[in-house]
Amino acid sequence: MKSLILRVATRYLSALLLIFSVYMLLRGHNEPGGGFIGGLVGATGFVLYAIACGTTMAREALRVMPQSIAMAGLGIALAAGLFSFFFDDAFFTGQWLFIGETEDDKGYPISTVLFFDIGVYLVVFGSILTLVFAMEEEI
Amino acid sequence: MAQAPDRSTGALDYLVVRKIYGNKAPQSGSDETGDKMAQATGDGPKSNGILGPVPVLIPLAIFIWSLSFIGPVSNGEVVRLSYDWVPSLGISLSFLIDGLSLTFTLLISGIGALVMLYSNTYLAGHPQYGRFMLYLTSFMLAMLGLVLADNLISLFVFWELTTITSYLLIGFDNESAKSRRSALQALLLTGAGALALLAGLIILGVAAGTFEISEILAKGDEIRAHALYLPILILVLAGAFTKSAQFPFHFWLPNAMAAPTPVSAFLHSATMVKAGVYLMARLHPALSGTDVWMWTLTIFGAVTAVFASVLAFRQTDLKQVLAYTTLMALGTLTLFLAFDSGYAITAFTTFLITHSLYKAALFLMVGCIDHGTGTREADILGGLGRIMPFTAAAAALAALSMAGIPPFIGFIAKELMYAGAVEAATSPVFVASMALAANALMFAVAGIVAFKPFWRPGQPTPVEPHEAPWPMLAGPIILAVLGLIVGIAPGLIQGTLVTPTVAALLGSADEAKELKLWAGVNLPLFLSLGTFAIGFVLYVFHQPLRRTLAAIDARAPNFDRGWDRVLDGLKALAEFQTRLIQSGVLRRYIFITFATLFAAIGTTLYLRTDLPDLEGIEVLAPKQWAVVALIIAGTISVVLTRSRITAIAALGVVGIAVALIFIMYGAPDVAITQLLVETLVVVLVAIAMLSLPFLDKPGRHDHRPLDAVLALGVGTVTTITMLLVLQQPIDLRLTEYFEQTSWPEAFGRNIVNVILVDFRALDTFGEIAVVVVAALSAYALLRTTAKEAQ
Numbered sequence: 001m002k003s004l005i006l007r008v009a010t011r012y013l014s015a016l017l018l019i020f021s022v023y024m025l026l027r028g029h030n031e032p033g034g035g036f037i038g039g040l041v042g043a044t045g046f047v048l049y050a051i052a053c054g055t056t057m058a059r060e061a062l063r064v065m066p067q068s069i070a071m072a073g074l075g076i077a078l079a080a081g082l083f084s085f086f087f088d089d090a091f092f093t094g095q096w097l098f099i100g101e102t103e104d105d106k107g108y109p110i111s112t113v114l115f116f117d118i119g120v121y122l123v124v125f126g127s128i129l130t131l132v133f134a135m136e137e138e139i
Numbered sequence: 140m141a142q143a144p145d146r147s148t149g150a151l152d153y154l155v156v157r158k159i160y161g162n163k164a165p166q167s168g169s170d171e172t173g174d175k176m177a178q179a180t181g182d183g184p185k186s187n188g189i190l191g192p193v194p195v196l197i198p199l200a201i202f203i204w205s206l207s208f209i210g211p212v213s214n215g216e217v218v219r220l221s222y223d224w225v226p227s228l229g230i231s232l233s234f235l236i237d238g239l240s241l242t243f244t245l246l247i248s249g250i251g252a253l254v255m256l257y258s259n260t261y262l263a264g265h266p267q268y269g270r271f272m273l274y275l276t277s278f279m280l281a282m283l284g285l286v287l288a289d290n291l292i293s294l295f296v297f298w299e300l301t302t303i304t305s306y307l308l309i310g311f312d313n314e315s316a317k318s319r320r321s322a323l324q325a326l327l328l329t330g331a332g333a334l335a336l337l338a339g340l341i342i343l344g345v346a347a348g349t350f351e352i353s354e355i356l357a358k359g360d361e362i363r364a365h366a367l368y369l370p371i372l373i374l375v376l377a378g379a380f381t382k383s384a385q386f387p388f389h390f391w392l393p394n395a396m397a398a399p400t401p402v403s404a405f406l407h408s409a410t411m412v413k414a415g416v417y418l419m420a421r422l423h424p425a426l427s428g429t430d431v432w433m434w435t436l437t438i439f440g441a442v443t444a445v446f447a448s449v450l451a452f453r454q455t456d457l458k459q460v461l462a463y464t465t466l467m468a469l470g471t472l473t474l475f476l477a478f479d480s481g482y483a484i485t486a487f488t489t490f491l492i493t494h495s496l497y498k499a500a501l502f503l504m505v506g507c508i509d510h511g512t513g514t515r516e517a518d519i520l521g522g523l524g525r526i527m528p529f530t531a532a533a534a535a536l537a538a539l540s541m542a543g544i545p546p547f548i549g550f551i552a553k554e555l556m557y558a559g560a561v562e563a564a565t566s567p568v569f570v571a572s573m574a575l576a577a578n579a580l581m582f583a584v585a586g587i588v589a590f591k592p593f594w595r596p597g598q599p600t601p602v603e604p605h606e607a608p609w610p611m612l613a614g615p616i617i618l619a620v621l622g623l624i625v626g627i628a629p630g631l632i633q634g635t636l637v638t639p640t641v642a643a644l645l646g647s648a649d650e651a652k653e654l655k656l657w658a659g660v661n662l663p664l665f666l667s668l669g670t671f672a673i674g675f676v677l678y679v680f681h682q683p684l685r686r687t688l689a690a691i692d693a694r695a696p697n698f699d700r701g702w703d704r705v706l707d708g709l710k711a712l713a714e715f716q717t718r719l720i721q722s723g724v725l726r727r728y729i730f731i732t733f734a735t736l737f738a739a740i741g742t743t744l745y746l747r748t749d750l751p752d753l754e755g756i757e758v759l760a761p762k763q764w765a766v767v768a769l770i771i772a773g774t775i776s777v778v779l780t781r782s783r784i785t786a787i788a789a790l791g792v793v794g795i796a797v798a799l800i801f802i803m804y805g806a807p808d809v810a811i812t813q814l815l816v817e818t819l820v821v822v823l824v825a826i827a828m829l830s831l832p833f834l835d836k837p838g839r840h841d842h843r844p845l846d847a848v849l850a851l852g853v854g855t856v857t858t859i860t861m862l863l864v865l866q867q868p869i870d871l872r873l874t875e876y877f878e879q880t881s882w883p884e885a886f887g888r889n890i891v892n893v894i895l896v897d898f899r900a901l902d903t904f905g906e907i908a909v910v911v912v913a914a915l916s917a918y919a920l921l922r923t924t925a926k927e928a929q
Contacts, residue, residue: 029887032807034895040815047822067918070911077904092900096886109886116903117896123907127914128819134921135826 003052010052017045025121035117039124046125047132055133066129073122080116092116187268191259192610194272198251198279205236205244212241212639215648219289219353228292229350235289238639239420242488243286245636246409246495251279253614257503258401260610261510271311275402278304282410286417291340291350294421298336298382298414302329305411309398321394324702328391329382336378336418343371347425356424363429372426375418376435383415383469386443390698393462400509403458404502404614407465409495416472420487423476423644433477437565440474441573443467448580452681453688457505457515457588461498464541464584467577468494474570475559481641481650483559488640489654490552492632493540493622497549500537500618501588504530507611508592513602517587521597526604529612531593536619538589540626542582543670548626551654553578553670557663558652575666575673582674583681629654726842733853740856751862763803769796778847783828791821808891 021042028034050058059065084093094116100107208218221233236244255275262268281300288294303326310322344350346365347358355362362368379385384392392412396403406412419436426432444467451463468490475487507530508523509515524531540549556578560571591597606612625632633654641651658664677684722728759767769792776789794817801810877890877898887893895903 028889028892029896030889032811032889034808034889034892036895037808037811037815040812040819044815044818047819051822067915070914074908074911077907081900081904092904094885094897094900106886111886113885113887113896113900116900117892120896120903120907123910127910130914130918132819132823132826134918135823138921138924 035120043128070126077119202248233289239643318397321397332381339374379415400506408499436477443470444577486555486559507607512600520592524593533615534589538585540622542585579673583677586678
């Protein structure tokens, strides 16, 4: 699509959508959001980019093949699940670490659950882009 | 270009692409000769690097580790290791080490180590060496799991793992159509048998009240008297017979020779094909002793043994000859498992060990010949004794054991077989004569395989003959010499392996008979002498006899071709029903799907005849009415427009209106997801729709009225169902549970997300796996069709 307005706007919109997607991903545990929604928002950003500037440029901007991103996400999610074996817990039991924990403050939590959510994010992001790019290139 | 001695060699042709020019033997590596695998080693000093031999350490470590069990097991101890796997179904990952499983473990790991060492040279520089070793190691571990499993279900899992890994190994040369066909044939046939086996094992477990094999074996009388004994037996034997290639399921085994030679050596000596024999031996205490068991095994075993020996005699490719002798061995082992006398079971055990030793040695030896000469044709090979002295020595030792000549272990095994046959509970005359025929043919075959290629004159071979390097010789020589050592000193395996195995099968170590070279002048000795005499005559006249057999064989029904016809029939049936059911018109599919939905729900509603109570339904607020209006407007646009893009956009409006409903009723997560998915779907579908024509004009074949009726019908029954659902009291236990535990236990306030990533993370994992698979499949589909279109 050769629309200058769309291309210029996309430059800002895509970046905004990507940042917003990470924000959605990270707040997901306590507020509306999460890996699935985050992945969808992130994918939207690149879909927009692909529509405005073509898939060649979108692929270049992405640097990695979207299939690989999806597979990596699946691997991260699996690793997050397997991590509980080190603690003799059942598969996919969340493991938590609280940095700077005090009596009345839990501090900064880090958990395998977050990594699992990141895996979900990457799977959704990569899968959608795999499909969209392939379809656009075929037309 | 003169016609080369290019005989029709049946199954060999696919591997051997011969181009022999006149009488000149082509130079090594400059020609496409011999086993494709061996060929990789032909051109110069290639190797797999220093990591090449590392996999050998795995079987070696297992071998040494299992040696440590010899002490306890020979004292009659039974070692059990157990780990709960699926406790709710009574399935545990438990292992049982007794004489039988230890014998198999030692054979598998010991021969495995030698085969891997051999492969490192045989496949030196092969581009897929790493893949090969991965398959081989996985196969070996699956096989070890199978023989050590003490639970019917885990045994079955390992059983199927051997099926799958052997499929990969047989089809290793995946560019050859013949290779792929053989692999698929083995997979389908043993896989079909395995389905029967699964059913049999489950019934057995239910009948016995436990899935632990060690407990089942103690309940033999109870199982034999059980009403379901016969179904159990038929199903289990169906699995064992297909796996161990008993007649009439034998034909996959010779085809499996498409695998590289080290694989054949491993699969057909101690492992894959012995799995069925192992299963029958394992369940022998629980299932044997009835007339059905005895007669079934006697007949199948004997027929397989004799039939296979005759066919072995008929082959000219050395590897095919060995393949059929493997069938003979499997038949013999099955035959002796029919009985529960001490002699029969001792014969079974001794022959099991004997066969594994000499068969692995012979297969590896044939690989050396192939590697050194570029051919495996019995009629061409000759005079190699001086050029390949070590191969010749290994071949001679292994073949003497196979022929059953003293002082080799093969002789002792044969004597015990005759002793077992004479006291056979079914028909001693039948069993003894069958054993005699099979053994005499084996004697002749031993001569064809190991005497003629080395010490009789032959024809020029495709490659200038040369001796194999030492890593390839180590295996056959060690195994062949072992056959001699345990023959001279049978005490080495008597107390350590044979007696504990017999004890595992018969329940008492006292039943085991002594292995000795000189058992006195008795009937077995005379039968042995008869074997030698008949075997010698058969060897001398083997070439004219082979021609006669080939003529008969050509007229006999061909199982392999029959198999093809079965598969073709199956494919034709699939094609027929696909054409019948799958019209390919998307609209028709959707119509049928929704019509079925309507019929199913409508019938249920009609039969239950309760209508929703409309009282108490809250009145909609103005903003809710607005959303409803939006949905209706969107729907009407979809129905009326002729532009696909408009239709898609209008459908998007409906989806977004639904998202608004979610927001109104307090489900922001669902609403956001719905919004995003709706947006992406519109984009995706719009891209796809760009190249499609306008929607059909309403013409003569107007389907819209019918579609409208169906749509209204589905809408009505869905609405009624929803209203009925609302009248049911809602069970809030789950909601309450998540509300209460979400923060204290999973440290999250967004319950939807906590459920997704923590409480039900396994489900989510399954779902994202599906997403990835779907995306990759769609990608592959798009790419293939795009390529075809170009």
